[in-house]
Amino acid sequence: MRGRPILGFVAGAFLGLFVWLDLWLGGIVPSNNNLLLPLIIIGAVGGIALAWWAPFGRKRLTPAQPPAAGGGEG
Amino acid sequence: MRRQFARWTSLGGALFMLAALTAGPAAATINPPGNCEGTGDFTPGPFIDAAQLQPFPEIPLKASVSWEGAVNGVTPPPEGREISGSVAVDFPFPVPNITAGDWFDEDATGTSSRGTYTYDLPSILSGYDIVVVGSHSESGSVWCSGSVTLHFEGTSPLLIGTIVLTVVSIVGVGVAMRARQL
Numbered sequence: 001m002r003g004r005p006i007l008g009f010v011a012g013a014f015l016g017l018f019v020w021l022d023l024w025l026g027g028i029v030p031s032n033n034n035l036l037l038p039l040i041i042i043g044a045v046g047g048i049a050l051a052w053w054a055p056f057g058r059k060r061l062t063p064a065q066p067p068a069a070g071g072g073e074g
Numbered sequence: 075m076r077r078q079f080a081r082w083t084s085l086g087g088a089l090f091m092l093a094a095l096t097a098g099p100a101a102a103t104i105n106p107p108g109n110c111e112g113t114g115d116f117t118p119g120p121f122i123d124a125a126q127l128q129p130f131p132e133i134p135l136k137a138s139v140s141w142e143g144a145v146n147g148v149t150p151p152p153e154g155r156e157i158s159g160s161v162a163v164d165f166p167f168p169v170p171n172i173t174a175g176d177w178f179d180e181d182a183t184g185t186s187s188r189g190t191y192t193y194d195l196p197s198i199l200s201g202y203d204i205v206v207v208g209s210h211s212e213s214g215s216v217w218c219s220g221s222v223t224l225h226f227e228g229t230s231p232l233l234i235g236t237i238v239l240t241v242v243s244i245v246g247v248g249v250a251m252r253a254r255q256l
Binding site: 002003004005007008010011012014015018019021022024025026027029030031032033034035036037043046047050051054055 | 202204236243
């Protein structure tokens with residue numbers, strides 16, 4: 001784990017909440033739409049998962065090889 | 075990078091499709107049908123019959139409404155009977171419903187009522203669907219229940235705020251994905 005799972009949990013849960021509010025206040029879903037809790041859970045779990053797997057697309061640094069001892073030349 | 079973008083847009087599209095499929099039309103229901111009835115004549119605005127299942131038109135934020143309500147199939151005794159009921163704004167779990175009004179009478183003799191109500195609501199209520207649920211009880215047992223979806227004209231002024239907070243949350247998830255300094 002290289003990311004911040006607690007921050008991912010909190011930010012993901014709030015992301016789910018605000019996406020639901022966007023959908024409701026945008027007139028897409030009514031006030032009693034049952035997507036609220038699933039979106040919060042998906043956001044929280046997704047936030048933890050992303051923090052767990054982060055960072056993406058970056059190769060792990062391998063320790064530098066020490067220079068070979070002694071001179072093999074000559 | 076292109077594959078990641080496609081993955082995220084697919085996820086977003088799936089969420090919005092799910093929301094669109096689970097969104098009900100703006101309409102009214104009464105259960106059982108015929109036990110109760112209610113109408114509202116908005117000035118300015120539309121005439122609404124709660125028994126109609128078709129989508130409701132938008133309601134003005136400022137209007138005067140002549141309303142009528144009745145319970146059918148009830149023959150009240152001369153000494154009256156107990157009635158009660160309530161209406162509330164319906165929210166999904168875990169948000170509790172907000173009771174907008176209730177009534178109770180120990181010796182009611184009437185089965186209908188009518189009146190005129192003038193209102194002037196703030197623009198904060200405009201632009202989104204508000205589901206109001208209600209029930210009416212006769213002598214302690216539910217006689218009818220129903221729901222009405224209200225949609226006030228205009229665009230919600232709160233929407234821009236929630237969009238900003240959504241972006242802030244996305245940034246928060248992005249920060250959570252950054253590698254910690256070890």
